[in-house]
Amino acid sequence: MEFSAADFDRLMMVDLARNACEEQYKKDPLDSENLQKWGGALLELSQFQSVADAKLMLDDALSKFEEVLTINPGKHQALWCLGNAYSSQAFLNPDSDVAQGLFDKAADYFERAENMDPGNEMYLKSMEVATEGPKLHKEIHKHGGMMQQALAGGGGAGPSASSNAGGGKNKKKNNDFTYDVCGWIILAFGIVAWVGMAKSLGPPPPAR
Numbered sequence: 001m002e003f004s005a006a007d008f009d010r011l012m013m014v015d016l017a018r019n020a021c022e023e024q025y026k027k028d029p030l031d032s033e034n035l036q037k038w039g040g041a042l043l044e045l046s047q048f049q050s051v052a053d054a055k056l057m058l059d060d061a062l063s064k065f066e067e068v069l070t071i072n073p074g075k076h077q078a079l080w081c082l083g084n085a086y087s088s089q090a091f092l093n094p095d096s097d098v099a100q101g102l103f104d105k106a107a108d109y110f111e112r113a114e115n116m117d118p119g120n121e122m123y124l125k126s127m128e129v130a131t132e133g134p135k136l137h138k139e140i141h142k143h144g145g146m147m148q149q150a151l152a153g154g155g156g157a158g159p160s161a162s163s164n165a166g167g168g169k170n171k172k173k174n175n176d177f178t179y180d181v182c183g184w185i186i187l188a189f190g191i192v193a194w195v196g197m198a199k200s201l202g203p204p205p206p207a208r
Contacts, residue, residue: 011048017041032072036081039064043085051092058092061085076116080123083109087130094141096134103133 021038024031042061046054062085068078083106090102107130114123129136 007048011045014041014044018045030071032068032075032078035064035068035071036075036078039068039078039081039085043081043088046088055089055092058085058089074116076113076120076123079109079113079116080126083107083113083126083130087126087133090133091137091140096137096141099137100134103130103137106130106133 018038018041021034021041024034025038028034039061042057042064046057046061049057062082065078065082065085068075068081072078086102086106086109090099090106093099093102107127110123110127110130114120114127117123
């Protein structure tokens with residue numbers, strides 16, 4: 001897997017963020033903001049892993065977001081993060097039936113997040129993508145061997161693209177590199193562009 005210099009820098013920064021969150025958790029396991037940043041860093045890092053490692057990292061991220069909701073049930077950003085994690089899991093799973101179930105879970109979490117923060121454009125867009133997920137999943141896995149390229153080639157947008165996911169209502173400090181409200185966009189947003197590119201290149205060569 002090859003990384004650009006920008007990807008490598010981003011990977012290093014996110015890994016530092018994850019380590020910082022892990023240390024903070026030891027000091028205060030009830031810090032829901034820290035847990036959410038930790039889960040966000042794991043979800044971001046999963047995009048740079050092999051499929052097997054990405055699945056494990058996504059499971060870890062899910063547990064962090066669920067822990068956030070145990071501490072703070074009203075944290076709609078964590079619901080949105082859970083939806084992202086389930087969507088990412090769906091794209092990684094080649095079984096269309098299993099993927100459908102994961103997309104359904106994602107859509108449910110996105111809807112719950114939007115119900116808590118009505119009109120949030122990010123949540124609404126995420127719901128649309130989750131609905132279209134099975135179609136995208138079919139396209140991606142039709143191209144088989146190129147799946148990893150979608151995951152490694154910047155499948156998700158950077159932190160700046162979605163740092164406003166919680167809307168302008170959140171009073172966050174962004175002086176340092178942090179994942180205040182999950183610093184990425186659902187993996188599918190990047191994959192949409194990749195699918196378009198793959199289609200333009202024509203069908204994959206027949207298997208030998």
